[in-house]
Amino acid sequence: MNLLNKLNNDQRQVVEHTEGALLVTAGAGSGKTRALTHRIAYLVKEKGISEQNILAITFTNKAAMEMKERLAAMLDIQNAKNEIWVSTFHSMCVVMLRRYADRIGLSSNFSIYTEKEKESVIKRIFKNKYPDTDIEPKHIIGAISNAKNKGLDPDGYKERFSYQENVYKIYLVFVAYEQEKTKSNALDFDDLLIYTRQLLAGCTEPREYYQHKFKYILVDEFQDTNGLQYEIIRTLAGYHKNIMMVGDEDQSIYSWRGASLKNLQAFINDFSPKQYKLEQNYRSTQNILDIANNLISNNSDRLAKNLWTDNPRGADITTHISKDENSEADFVLQKVLYLKRQHDLKNSDFAILMRVNALTRAFEEKCMSHGIPYRITGGFKFYDRKEIKDILAYLRIAANPKDNEAVLRVINFPSRKIGQTSIDQLTSYADDIFTSDTLHDIILSSDTSDLLPLELRRKLLPFAAVLKRIEEAKTKLDVAALTRFIISLLDLKAVFNDDTDENENRKQNISELVGSIEAFVKTNPGANVSEYLQTVSLFSDTDNLQSDDKLSITTIHSAKGLEFKCVFIVGLEDGFLPIAKSIDKELALQEERRLFYVAITRAEQLLFLSYATSRFLYGQRKYSSPSRFLKELNIKRSS
Numbered sequence: 001m002n003l004l005n006k007l008n009n010d011q012r013q014v015v016e017h018t019e020g021a022l023l024v025t026a027g028a029g030s031g032k033t034r035a036l037t038h039r040i041a042y043l044v045k046e047k048g049i050s051e052q053n054i055l056a057i058t059f060t061n062k063a064a065m066e067m068k069e070r071l072a073a074m075l076d077i078q079n080a081k082n083e084i085w086v087s088t089f090h091s092m093c094v095v096m097l098r099r100y101a102d103r104i105g106l107s108s109n110f111s112i113y114t115e116k117e118k119e120s121v122i123k124r125i126f127k128n129k130y131p132d133t134d135i136e137p138k139h140i141i142g143a144i145s146n147a148k149n150k151g152l153d154p155d156g157y158k159e160r161f162s163y164q165e166n167v168y169k170i171y172l173v174f175v176a177y178e179q180e181k182t183k184s185n186a187l188d189f190d191d192l193l194i195y196t197r198q199l200l201a202g203c204t205e206p207r208e209y210y211q212h213k214f215k216y217i218l219v220d221e222f223q224d225t226n227g228l229q230y231e232i233i234r235t236l237a238g239y240h241k242n243i244m245m246v247g248d249e250d251q252s253i254y255s256w257r258g259a260s261l262k263n264l265q266a267f268i269n270d271f272s273p274k275q276y277k278l279e280q281n282y283r284s285t286q287n288i289l290d291i292a293n294n295l296i297s298n299n300s301d302r303l304a305k306n307l308w309t310d311n312p313r314g315a316d317i318t319t320h321i322s323k324d325e326n327s328e329a330d331f332v333l334q335k336v337l338y339l340k341r342q343h344d345l346k347n348s349d350f351a352i353l354m355r356v357n358a359l360t361r362a363f364e365e366k367c368m369s370h371g372i373p374y375r376i377t378g379g380f381k382f383y384d385r386k387e388i389k390d391i392l393a394y395l396r397i398a399a400n401p402k403d404n405e406a407v408l409r410v411i412n413f414p415s416r417k418i419g420q421t422s423i424d425q426l427t428s429y430a431d432d433i434f435t436s437d438t439l440h441d442i443i444l445s446s447d448t449s450d451l452l453p454l455e456l457r458r459k460l461l462p463f464a465a466v467l468k469r470i471e472e473a474k475t476k477l478d479v480a481a482l483t484r485f486i487i488s489l490l491d492l493k494a495v496f497n498d499d500t501d502e503n504e505n506r507k508q509n510i511s512e513l514v515g516s517i518e519a520f521v522k523t524n525p526g527a528n529v530s531e532y533l534q535t536v537s538l539f540s541d542t543d544n545l546q547s548d549d550k551l552s553i554t555t556i557h558s559a560k561g562l563e564f565k566c567v568f569i570v571g572l573e574d575g576f577l578p579i580a581k582s583i584d585k586e587l588a589l590q591e592e593r594r595l596f597y598v599a600i601t602r603a604e605q606l607l608f609l610s611y612a613t614s615r616f617l618y619g620q621r622k623y624s625s626p627s628r629f630l631k632e633l634n635i636k637r638s639s
Contacts, residue, residue, distance in 0.1 A: 347374070
């Protein structure tokens with residue numbers, strides 16, 4: 001197979017440029033994944049580079065797995081999926097940190113706190129420190145994450161943001177949160193980046209090992225990188241300097257997560273890359289691309305490019321005006337029913353995109369009334385279900401007994417009549433008396449300790465017995481067998497024995513969990529509990545998308561990276577898109593414009609734009625004006 005035959009001229013230039021740094025600005029739907037995978041295959045087949053010397057970074061586990069599978073087929077190597085290091089940033093960092101944990105004072109079996117677990121710890125600390133304050137916990141969580149994205153520790157945060165209100169209270173929570181994670185031998189997602197940067201910057205052996213190992217580095221979605229991620233990549237590429245950054249600044253929509261377009265200029269300054277553009281679009285009709293080009297050309301903070309396609313010009317794009325949210329939903333769903341009949345489309349071919357998820361209600365109701373199956377992308381996910389999180393918490397304790405958050409989660413699951421008062425009493429004793437012990441240690445010694453109140457000790461004894469059994473079993477069983485053992489030990493069949501739909505769903509979910517763990521063990525022989533939990537912790541929203549035949553109702557942020565034959569962009573009103581808080585801020589307004597651009601370029605064949613002249617939201621009806629962005633599209637007519 002000639003690797004270059006299926007590439008256009010621009011893609012071919014990217015693939016054949018193998019030495020030095022290159023920057024590829026790849027427009028939406030321009031085949032950047034094809035260019036990435038073909039370049040890796042070209043390096044292996046034509047240049048004789050070992051797969052083990054290539055690092056490819058992407059932003060979702062789903063994208064990484066798809067790239068691995070493509071490469072395994074292209075290279076015709078049975079175990080290529082294991083040899084090629086294709087990874088998300090966070091997964092890469094976990095591997096490096098587990099290998100060299102002792103170099104920076106970590107234990108290699110550290111837990112990884114998901115965003116929800118991080119929030120739970122911070123809320124608990126905040127509640128204990130400031131029970132009467134009116135500060136929103138989400139404000140504290142956001143402030144801490146923002147500080148860590150900038151590479152700041154608590155003292156650095158206090159100094160940098162000393163002018164802000166409540167900074168000292170947030171600082172104290174920040175300090176306590178870091179102490180709690182250290183005690184629990186746990187890291188959150190931000191820590192994975194912070195500690196990896198620290199490892200590579202401060203330890204010669206791991207830095208030189210990875211710099212020499214990765215002769216070629218490819219980074220997808222460069223526009224989504226934050227400062228820490230760029231520093232890590234810059235360090236890894238510091239020896240060979242064969243680095244390729246691929247992305248599209250026109251799709252940079254995650255500044256609120258720390259993504260920075262400054263990394264683009266930093267890369268140009270640091271590596272003086274050869275620059276290429278991928279402008280031929282393989283996804284959309286020319287009419288869709290025309291309005292996308294018209295819109296994004298109004299942004300100044302970008303590298304100029306113009307998407308074009310060999311696809312047909314396609315249907316005209318129109319803007320539909322409705323009197324209210326119910327009329328808007330009626331229009332969309334009637335159009336869906338019509339198009340399904342006329343064009344033989346499936347439910348999964350349609351997406352309804354909006355800037356804020358508060359607009360979903362009317363569309364959900366109309367879907368239900370018309371009998372159209374739908375999904376809310378980013379809704380309640382499998383691994384967020386309570387019974388699943390409870391079982392995973394027991395596995396987390398098996399992998400890392402210091403994990404206080406996991407212990408607190410299941411201390412009363414199944415019910416042991418350990419109420420919140422007893423839990424507060426236990427954590428108080430842990431903070432004030434057993435300062436060097438974890439909750440796991442305290443509970444295991446509760447039968448002999450004289451320092452705990454007798455009644456509390458009595459309540460803890462059944463839980464201590466469970467923890468001891470798990471501690472004994474974990475060395476003898478693989479992760480699937482250990483999970484089955486825990487389910488049996490807790491007698492979950494009896495716990496969910498009542499004949500209700502909810503209990504039946506819970507039992508089915510548990511069976512599905514066991515099946516997924518058994519599949520993991522088969523494909524990862526010898527993997528331990530920590531390695532399984534790592535895959536779950538790093539699971540992202542977009543990895544959870546199902547392939548069944550349902551219409552998607554989703555925010556634009558959640559739709560990035562997806563494509564649909566027919567797209568409806570709704571709620572196109574000033575205050576929603578652009579969002580109200582961004583209207584008077586030029587940089588924020590440019591990001592809102594990029595968000596609209598991303599929405600438009602999800603469409604393959606058909607695109608409908610919609611706004612309502614009034615909308616009932618947050619308890620009152622308000623009249624609204626069409627989005628200022630609509631004028632920038634140069635659409636000839638509306639409906």
